[in-house]
Amino acid sequence: MRAVVRERYGDSSVLRVVRRADPPAPVRDQVLVEVGTAGVNMADWHLMTGLPSVARLVFGVRAPREHGLGRDLAGVVRAVGPEVASLRPGDAVLGTAPAAFAELALTRERALARIPEGVRPEHAAAVPTAGTTALHALRAARVGAGSRVLVLGAGGGVGSLAVRLAVLAGARVTAATSPGKAATVRALGPESVVDRSDRSAWGTGYDGVVVTGGLDPLRDLRRLLAPRGALALVGAEGGGDVLGGGTTRQLRAALLSPFVRQHLVGVVSRDDPAALARLRDLLADGSLVPAVERVLPLERAAEAVDHLASGAARGKVLLAVSSPAAGPSAGG
Ligand SMILES: NC(=O)c1ccc[n+]([C@@H]2O[C@H](COP(=O)([O-])OP(=O)(O)OC[C@H]3O[C@@H](n4cnc5c(N)ncnc54)[C@H](OP(=O)(O)O)[C@@H]3O)[C@@H](O)[C@H]2O)c1
Structure with missing residues (x-):
């Protein structure tokens, strides 16, 4: 072969x-x-x-x-x-x-x-991987009907699926992406699309934030959240060849989370038959494209x-x- x-x-x-x-x-x-x-x-x-x-x-x-x-x-x-x-x-x-x-x-x-x-x-x-990870991230960010969620890196593989799956869950989604991808991301149905390079446009007070790109420090990400909001750290590139900036931030979040009111979670993707079946069903009925x-x-x-x-x-x-x-x- x-x-x-x-x-x-x-x-x-x-x-x-x-x-x-x-x-x-x-x-x-x-x-x-x-x-x-x-x-x-x-x-x-x-x-x-x-x-x-x-x-x-x-x-x-x-x-x-x-x-x-x-x-x-x-x-x-x-x-x-x-x-x-x-x-x-x-x-x-x-x-x-x-x-x-x-x-x-x-x-x-x-x-x-x-x-x-x-x-x-x-x-x-x-x-399979991006959709399962997106479902796990939305669960970690406690995204549900009516919740306000921000997705950073919304134009990427995990980010674009997280946006669509959050919209399908009935959440009010803000998608932060680079300008060249704004039209693609808008087609996924978020309430708003903002420029990821303009932090003043990101908004605050979110119930959930999903991070799939960018090495923004934990303290800056926490400022985007409501006092009891949930942060789901999927990953980000760069920031060191040994451990990587995204992994280091996930470890910091795990150490800090027990001591703060916000919920800070590093997402670790794994095989999940139920998630795969859910993605299959959404593809089959046309709601996930x-x-x-x-x-x-x-x-x-x-x-x-x-x-x-x-x-x-x-x-x-x-x-x-x-x-x-x-x-x-x-x-x-
Ligand atoms: N924890 C896990 O289990 C798990 C599972 C899968 C993936 N990951 C990791 O999660 C990350 C996303 O995966 P992916 O498959 O979605 O990758 P991807 O398709 O490359 O998407 C990443 C997106 O992040 C955004 N981005 C890139 N550089 C950025 C920067 N400097 N600042 C802000 N945003 C930036 C870009 O989207 P915009 O242009 O829209 O901003 C890019 O499309 C990767 O680091 C990957 O290794 C982790």
Whole structure:
């Protein structure tokens, strides 16, 4: 099978598309998926570069132990292990798998959800990690009907889904984004869209604030909140190669939260079958239409990761893996 691999950490020049042995036949609760479309996330950039370097303790200190890359996918089940009850060969699915930038990916049943006919693969591949993280962030920020919520980084993968999911939950959403993405973000239905570079426009007194971009210090973020508001820290780039500014801020928030009236939470994304099923249902009934900026063929994975890491992507960047319709660039 064709797959994106890298044998060392580095910039996108370490990525190569090679012929690799197919994964083994699934055992127990494993599922083998023929990947149609893969979604690119900042996590892929982190695993490619090995930054922040604390991540290398998990993924390989000197070099990555797993040479494949990628996580989010939409595809078709090719084979299932004997313990798999909810999926059969031929089912269309969305979800996550290690090394998903490949024609075949081996994962576990709980990391997948069946998608009904009519859900576009590029929409399905856009949501597993970012959508699950957005749902977890909204829960952490205690977002519900009528609550006032601010999303920072609203034009990114997690931010754009957080905006849409908060709107669907009945919240009153303010979306802070860069001017070039304002139109894309406005289409998601927030009450207002503000320029992220103009802090005086952000407002204050929010019940919940979701942070998916920018290294604003904790004290500044707390000033955006109501006295008993909740802050959900998803992440941010930069701020140190060892731990990373976003992670450091999450740790500070965890230490401070027990001593203040506001609720300060670092969001940690994880597989969540219920969240995946919810995202699938929202895609199926048309209420969630992810912002997809571009779909590139697997061979252009390096360009896709670079574009996402540039911060300029308006929504998700995807890879067409085995779709015969894969073209050099097809917007969505
Ligand atoms: N905690 C977790 O479990 C978890 C899970 C997924 C992702 N993450 C992390 O969360 C962050 C967002 O992920 P993502 O997939 O949504 O990435 P993304 O698609 O690159 O979106 C990040 C957005 O942040 C905004 N941004 C960039 N630079 C900024 C700056 N200097 N100041 C303010 N905003 C800035 C940009 O949006 P605008 O132009 O709209 O402002 C950008 O699109 C990343 O750091 C990622 O590593 C964490």
